[in-house]
Amino acid sequence: MNHADHVRLIAGGIPHPGGVWADMGSGNGAFTLALRDIVGPGSRIYAVDSNQGVLRGLIDQVERIFPDTNLIVQAADMTGSLDLPPLDGIIAANSLHFVEPRKQTSVLREWRSLLKPEGRVIIVEYDAEEGNRWVPHPISARALKRMASNAGYEPPKQIGSRSSQVMNSIYAALLLPVQRSLVK
């Protein structure tokens, strides 16, 4: 997948430019760049990854492609307590499948508490039930539905998908906290 594919996959979940976002398990920034392309220079993006080395690569990429980005990198465990301001959105692309299944739901619940009331979570994952050494704990679209309900989100809305050479297909889903529908 190239940059345009990344943008296409997640754009449907991002309602407007600007805002404060976090990219959890950002790696070297493929989706940080896609996010930045969509939300523009008026946004602030926190890139969180436990691997300091990939964050250096991410900084280089962002400086080269979108030098006016308000980027803050954090070398941290995305499943732990994080020092972040209230967020308009979280994206977690190909990272939640590294978290043990018994912890995935509680991580999603914790992320909900990081959001502003109108905030959102975008998950990009392989739509597969069986893991392998590269994708140890995949989260199929069906599994995400169950996890979202248990973590306090409305049913996931699929915003994009693509066939994948790695596994069956890759999808992007939007999660909105349940309290939003109660407020409306």
Ligand SMILES: C[S@@+](CC[C@H](N)C(=O)[O-])C[C@H]1O[C@@H](n2cnc3c(N)ncnc32)[C@H](O)[C@@H]1O
């Ligand atoms: C497959 S890469 C995906 C990178 C990027 N999001 C993408 O889609 O191209 C997964 C990333 O998640 C990070 N990661 C895995 N578990 C993590 C954790 N508990 N906390 C923070 N980062 C984590 C890894 O260090 C790695 O950079």
